[in-house]
Amino acid sequence: MTVIRLYDKPECPFCWKIRLALFEQGLTVEHIDSLAPETRETWQSLTPRKTVPVLVNGDIVIYESNVILEYLNDLSETLLPEDPTQRVTARLINSYSDGVIGAGLREVIFEKRGNAEADRDHKRIEQGIAQFETALDYLSGQLGGKTFFADSYSLPECALTARFGLAEAYGVEIPDRFSNLRSWFERMKSRPSYRATAPQHLLS
Structure with a gap:
């Protein structure tokens, strides 16, 4: 059997949402650290974009996260609803997560990651948080x-769980006025897939 x-x-x-999808589907997967020097040449040869995630299943190589999600749904039919209207909704919110939710968070995370408090551009962080909210x-x-x-x-659960998980890790909270989103995220965190797929250093 191909792994x-x-x-x-x-x-x-983008990687985290794929890990969530794979876990929720119960698929066997070998996770390969793209940051390891010995793997870089291999995975970069598989994608013209030189970015991860890259999924390989036998002769199939997929290097775009949303195409990976669609492919995984084709394997199990569990990541998209049966109703065509609901399928559109799921796809649109997945896209919104990448393009809009991710945009504000990116500003915060990129500024905080690796920068000491005194060296951070706090205006950039504030603008990113405002954009996220x-x-x-x-x-x-x-x-x-x-x-x-x-x-x-x-798909939205995979995409937004990853985004909200990173937001929480970098001190960006969902405001109280969005009580339904806060409750939704708590439900997602209570699923076994969250703890199994989250970056381990964010759980400690």
Whole structure:
């Protein structure tokens, strides 16, 4: 039986959402650290973008995270709802997570990661947090009082769990006014997949 290989980076949100998807599906996977010098040449030869994640399953090589998610759904039919309208919703929110939620958080994380407090651009951090909080308005409206963003655990849960997990790790909180999002994230953190896939240094 072919074992899926995932060239991975612990704090990469695109990698983390793939780890969540794989765990939720119960698929056997070999995680390969893309930061290890001995693996860099191998995985970079597989992708023109020279970025991770890169998933390899036999002769199939996929180097774009959302295409990986679609492929994983094709394997198990568990990451997208059956209803066509709900499938569109799931895909749109997954895209929103990458393009809008991720944009503000990126500013905060890139500024805080590796920089001492005195060396940080605090205006950049404040602007990133403000951008993140503004982006939550749409998400809160989309979630409403539902358990999941679509009618079951799907792509948005993978994507947003990773984003919110990194936000929390870098001191960016979901404001109290978004109580449905705070409750949603607590539910996601209580799933076995969260602890199994989160960067271990963020759990300590």
